[in-house]
Amino acid sequence: MVGDQSGRTEPRLLRGFRDLMPDEMIARQRLISVVQDVYELYGFVPLDTPALEYADVLLGDYGEESNKQVYQFTVPEGDVVALRYDLTVPLARVVAQYRDLPKPFRRYQVAAVWRADKPGPGRFREFIQFDLDTVGSESMLADAEIISGMCDTLDALGVARYRIRISNRKLLNTLVAYAGIEAGRAHDVFRVLDKLDKVGLDAVKLELTVGRVDASGDPIPGLGLEQRQVARIEEFLALPQETRSEALDAVEDLFREVPHAAEGIEELRDIDRFLSFLSISDAKAAIDFSVARGLDYYTGPVFEALLLDAPKFGSIFAGGRYDGLVERFLGVKMPGTGASIGIDRLLAALQHLGAVKMRPSTASVLVTVMEPDRLAEYQAMTSELRQAGINTELYLGTETSLRKQLQYADRQKIPVAVIAGSEEFEAGTVSVKDLLEGVKHDIETKEREEWVRARFGQRTVPRRELVPTVNELLRAQSHQS
Amino acid sequence: MVGDQSGRTEPRLLRGFRDLMPDEMIARQRLISVVQDVYELYGFVPLDTPALEYADVLLGDYGEESNKQVYQFTVPEGDVVALRYDLTVPLARVVAQYRDLPKPFRRYQVAAVWRADKPGPGRFREFIQFDLDTVGSESMLADAEIISGMCDTLDALGVARYRIRISNRKLLNTLVAYAGIEAGRAHDVFRVLDKLDKVGLDAVKLELTVGRVDASGDPIPGLGLEQRQVARIEEFLALPQETRSEALDAVEDLFREVPHAAEGIEELRDIDRFLSFLSISDAKAAIDFSVARGLDYYTGPVFEALLLDAPKFGSIFAGGRYDGLVERFLGVKMPGTGASIGIDRLLAALQHLGAVKMRPSTASVLVTVMEPDRLAEYQAMTSELRQAGINTELYLGTETSLRKQLQYADRQKIPVAVIAGSEEFEAGTVSVKDLLEGVKHDIETKEREEWVRARFGQRTVPRRELVPTVNELLRAQSHQS
Numbered sequence: 028m029v030g031d032q033s034g035r036t037e038p039r040l041l042r043g044f045r046d047l048m049p050d051e052m053i054a055r056q057r058l059i060s061v062v063q064d065v066y067e068l069y070g071f072v073p074l075d076t077p078a079l080e081y082a083d084v085l086l087g088d089y090g091e092e093s094n095k096q097v098y099q100f101t102v103p104e105g106d107v108v109a110l111r112y113d114l115t116v117p118l119a120r121v122v123a124q125y126r127d128l129p130k131p132f133r134r135y136q137v138a139a140v141w142r143a144d145k146p147g148p149g150r151f152r153e154f155i156q157f158d159l160d161t162v163g164s165e166s167m168l169a170d171a172e173i174i175s176g177m178c179d180t181l182d183a184l185g186v187a188r189y190r191i192r193i194s195n196r197k198l199l200n201t202l203v204a205y206a207g208i209e210a211g212r213a214h215d216v217f218r219v220l221d222k223l224d225k226v227g228l229d230a231v232k233l234e235l236t237v238g239r240v241d242a243s244g245d246p247i248p249g250l251g252l253e254q255r256q257v258a259r260i261e262e263f264l265a266l267p268q269e270t271r272s273e274a275l276d277a278v279e280d281l282f283r284e285v286p287h288a289a290e291g292i293e294e295l296r297d298i299d300r301f302l303s304f305l306s307i308s309d310a311k312a313a314i315d316f317s318v319a320r321g322l323d324y325y326t327g328p329v330f331e332a333l334l335l336d337a338p339k340f341g342s343i344f345a346g347g348r349y350d351g352l353v354e355r356f357l358g359v360k361m362p363g364t365g366a367s368i369g370i371d372r373l374l375a376a377l378q379h380l381g382a383v384k385m386r387p388s389t390a391s392v393l394v395t396v397m398e399p400d401r402l403a404e405y406q407a408m409t410s411e412l413r414q415a416g417i418n419t420e421l422y423l424g425t426e427t428s429l430r431k432q433l434q435y436a437d438r439q440k441i442p443v444a445v446i447a448g449s450e451e452f453e454a455g456t457v458s459v460k461d462l463l464e465g466v467k468h469d470i471e472t473k474e475r476e477e478w479v480r481a482r483f484g485q486r487t488v489p490r491r492e493l494v495p496t497v498n499e500l501l502r503a504q505s506h507q508s
Numbered sequence: 509m510v511g512d513q514s515g516r517t518e519p520r521l522l523r524g525f526r527d528l529m530p531d532e533m534i535a536r537q538r539l540i541s542v543v544q545d546v547y548e549l550y551g552f553v554p555l556d557t558p559a560l561e562y563a564d565v566l567l568g569d570y571g572e573e574s575n576k577q578v579y580q581f582t583v584p585e586g587d588v589v590a591l592r593y594d595l596t597v598p599l600a601r602v603v604a605q606y607r608d609l610p611k612p613f614r615r616y617q618v619a620a621v622w623r624a625d626k627p628g629p630g631r632f633r634e635f636i637q638f639d640l641d642t643v644g645s646e647s648m649l650a651d652a653e654i655i656s657g658m659c660d661t662l663d664a665l666g667v668a669r670y671r672i673r674i675s676n677r678k679l680l681n682t683l684v685a686y687a688g689i690e691a692g693r694a695h696d697v698f699r700v701l702d703k704l705d706k707v708g709l710d711a712v713k714l715e716l717t718v719g720r721v722d723a724s725g726d727p728i729p730g731l732g733l734e735q736r737q738v739a740r741i742e743e744f745l746a747l748p749q750e751t752r753s754e755a756l757d758a759v760e761d762l763f764r765e766v767p768h769a770a771e772g773i774e775e776l777r778d779i780d781r782f783l784s785f786l787s788i789s790d791a792k793a794a795i796d797f798s799v800a801r802g803l804d805y806y807t808g809p810v811f812e813a814l815l816l817d818a819p820k821f822g823s824i825f826a827g828g829r830y831d832g833l834v835e836r837f838l839g840v841k842m843p844g845t846g847a848s849i850g851i852d853r854l855l856a857a858l859q860h861l862g863a864v865k866m867r868p869s870t871a872s873v874l875v876t877v878m879e880p881d882r883l884a885e886y887q888a889m890t891s892e893l894r895q896a897g898i899n900t901e902l903y904l905g906t907e908t909s910l911r912k913q914l915q916y917a918d919r920q921k922i923p924v925a926v927i928a929g930s931e932e933f934e935a936g937t938v939s940v941k942d943l944l945e946g947v948k949h950d951i952e953t954k955e956r957e958e959w960v961r962a963r964f965g966q967r968t969v970p971r972r973e974l975v976p977t978v979n980e981l982l983r984a985q986s987h988q989s
Contacts, residue, residue: 035836035837035838035839036564036565036568036836036837037837038565038600038601038602038604038605038837038838039562039565039601039605040558040561040605041558041560041561041562041587041589042585042587044558044560044561045558046555046556046557046558046602046605046606047555047556047557048555048606049553049554049555049615052553052554052555052556053553053554055556056554067870067871067899068894068897068898068899068900069894069899069900069901070869070870070871070899070900070901070902072530072533072534072868072869072870073530073533073534073537074527074528074529074530074533075527075528075533075536076527076528077521077522077525077526077527077634078559078591078620078622078634079522079525079579079622079633079634080521080522080525081520081522083517084517084518084519084520087517098560098583100581100582101581102579102624103624104523106522106523108522110559119519120519120520121519121527123519124519124520124521124527125527125529129868129916129919129920130905130906131904131905133901134530139559141559141560143583143584152560153558153559153560161904163905164904164905164906166904168883168887168902168904169904172902172904300884301883301887304883304884304887304888305887305891355516355517356516356517356518356519357516357519358516387553387610388551388553389548389551389553390551402649402782402785403781403785406649406782406785406786407785410786413549413550416549417549418548418549418550418551419549419550419551420550420551420614421551421649421653423612423642423645423647423649423650423653424611424612424644424645425611425645435610438610439610
């Protein structure tokens with residue numbers, strides 16, 4: 028028990044975790060609903076799996092480094108359990124467990140995942156993922172749909188410049204053979220290549236060979252590759268890739284003599300064709316040979332999305348094909364492809380781009396309380412507005428002055444106030460105040476008291492006209508903004 | 509690692525946990541969105557807190573019995589952490605930690621909570637709660653709003669017969685004094701009274717006195733109260749309570765001589781008045797002296813909702829006022845009131861009442877694939893339908909026959925299929941099939957092959973009329989159902 032002498036418990040967050048305040052939550056929920064609407068248009072359906080699973084079910088596919096980040100513990104009954112690290116392995120478990128799921132199974136899941144990662148600025152141990160997967164289809168159309176949905180999502184969110192970058196693990200495997208690197212080291216190479224964007228080519232070359240020291244002073248051991256091996260990787264990364272077809276022609280040319288190269292190229296040609304049918308341009312979705320993705324389980328196409336005007340946020344969407352993931356449970360291969368959207372990262376990037384409005388409230392109207400004895404009448408007004416579908420808050424605080432109640436509305440960014448004092452009650456009227464108008468004048472006059480008195484943007488109407496007057500004002504405000 | 513000889517991992521759920529399949533998830537999401545819409549109308553805003561917190565932050569308010577059910581463990585860094593047991597204590601932590609939150613703070617949170625409870629049929633260790641709380645207002649209007657929102661929610665969900673039952677901990681404390689029971693035993697008494705609905709009066713009387721043996725054969729120790737004490741409790745429970753005001757008059761009469769009774773009665777009178785202003789009838793919201801609620805932290809009004817036609821599901825909504833909950837962190841009292849909706853329990857009850865339709869898919873249309881070479885054209889149809897806002901699935905499975913593809917649509921309850929074979933492509937047409945119509949005929953003819961051939965409910969139209977034809981059919985179907 029942490030507390031001061033008074034025995035109080037100190038209210039504090041667990042290190043690496045955070046609270047989401049209403050403004051962020053409202054924005055997050057809107058974002059999730061945009062993604063959800065797009066992928067439901069594509070026929071994806073929601074699924075939910077538990078946060079806790081048996082540890083042996085969750086572990087085994089991520090690779091050693093990631094396994095270390097899984098929260099594990101033993102419950103009193105003796106089971107070793109773990110908090111989910113992602114939503115893909117639980118999906119593989121579901122597909123193996125419920126054999127009669129219709130195939131292809133297109134599901135989405137929006138849920139928290141936990142990683143006992145090194146916390147840092149903007150890096151949390153709990154975050155939301157929005158996962159999309161299609162299991163049971165070998166068609167590259169499944170991959171193309173997920174990519175296309177991401178384009179639709181980013182378009183719907185008003186992101187002007189983004190790029191989905193696509194590569195293929197089969198091609199990367201070919202590269203490993205082409206460079207004369209033993210196949211067992213492929214995943215190590217991919218994990219280094221995956222850092223290209225973040226650390227640049229020179230740092231990657233050091234990590235492939237002798238190692239380097241990172242910004243924090245920690246040594247990163249090198250893979251010990253030879254210069255001629257690195258040269259071949261560089262040659263691959265330097266292929267022209269202005270358009271998808273140019274990139275595919277170039278890689279076909281490079282790997283003409285390399286065994287097994289054709290399959291990965293063919294898959295990318297399929298994806299290119301399907302995206303072209305959907306009129307998705309080379310600018311929006313490009314072949315990019317530097318994309319590798321860190322996780323071990325990918326077996327075919329891999330892809331990620333960057334917001335070109337917010338590159339420091341990294342990839343906000345990433346995924347690929349994992350035809351072996353269900354096999355660990357099922358004993359037979361089951362094709363699957365999918366992607367995760369880092370909702371919190373995407374939200375942060377959109378905030379950075381000014382593409383989301385942050386509001387601490389969803390209320391459109393505050394009914395102020397001037398005469399506490401007439402609560403029944405204020406309640407009736409509130410109730411009428413709500414019945415008309417208008418989010419309305421009845422002021423429940425302790426402030427009795429109108430000025431303070433309007434300040435509360437202002438702070439909560441509630442755009443309309445309803446005011447009824449003795450004057451209005453006697454006359455059978457009610458006043459409706461445009462608080463956006465008030466704020467505008469506030470800026471001009473700098474005299475809060477004055478604008479309250481001056482009743483800028485305030486209209487007094489017969490009581491029965493409350494709802495239409497508020498509706499009219501809200502419509503006018505939405506046209507202004 | 510659990511697996512068979514082949515080294516496979518057995519795909520299995522952790523005991524006490526479950527997966528939610530798409531049909532249940534779709535229904536759950538709709539339910540959540542109804543509740544969310546109602547309470548956003550009331551000005552409630554979303555908040556999110558982490559699943560994991562320091563154990564000392566989470567523990568201390570629930571009472572001993574509940575504390576045992578909190579999942580706790582030590583992370584490698586040495587911190588003792590716990591998975592949240594409810595959403596109320598995290599809210600109290602937030603209110604204490606962020607002192608400048610606007611008051612009153614009306615927030616909702618929809619999130620999983622975990623309880624290492626005895627699992628059983630329909631009883632899981634992870635479940636979703638929808639919590640509503642207003643912190644910082646002493647007004648009983650805050651309590652009345654939460655109750656009124658619950659009535660609006662149940663009305664919106666089409667529940668014909670429900671009852672919110674309201675009591676007050678202050679009155680129950682008065683009862684304890686009236687019965688001559690020492691104050692320190694009050695919470696024990698409340699926890700027994702809380703079982704009244706589930707186990708009946710005789711069992712409650714045994715638990716108050718000598719104890720009893722429950723259905724599973726486990727002994728439940730008694731509180732050892734004397735007969736005359738139990739008689740006074742019985743007298744209280746037997747008060748007439750046909751209407752809220754009758755109940756309040758009766759309890760006022762009974763407790764006329766008992767110190768401190770007035771405050772609890774006054775609070776209930778306020779709530780009665782506020783509910784009456786909102787035209788909430790005695791049938792929908794009643795005073796019921798048997799309501800106690802198990803948790804220790806309640807200090808004023810307590811309430812719960814029952815679906816009268818599905819009583820075995822217990823209370824699907826429960827809460828009360830907890831003016832002391834923030835104090836543990838803050839050192840000063842901070843009024844608060846709130847309630848939890850057990851979303852999963854409510855969903856189960858609604859299913860039982862036939863008030864929710866279960867569908868494994870949200871898609872309205874399946875575009876079938878008859879000519880694999882013409883995928884571009886099928887993609888174009890799919891894309892047009894999606895652009896018109898119609899949830900559309902392009903068939904990506906391995907079945908090549910129309911019959912099998914239509915069976916898939918049928919199983920997924922997708923009501924419309926789009927069919928284009930060589931005939932249609934040559935004629936520049938497309939066929940749109942009403943699968944609900946098909947199912948109807950299916951029932952009559954019992955010959956699946958026949959209805960496919962007979963093309964019941966199938967219309968062939970020029971290709972450019974695809975979207976309007978589908979729209980028209982979907983409108984017609986929605987009028988039929």
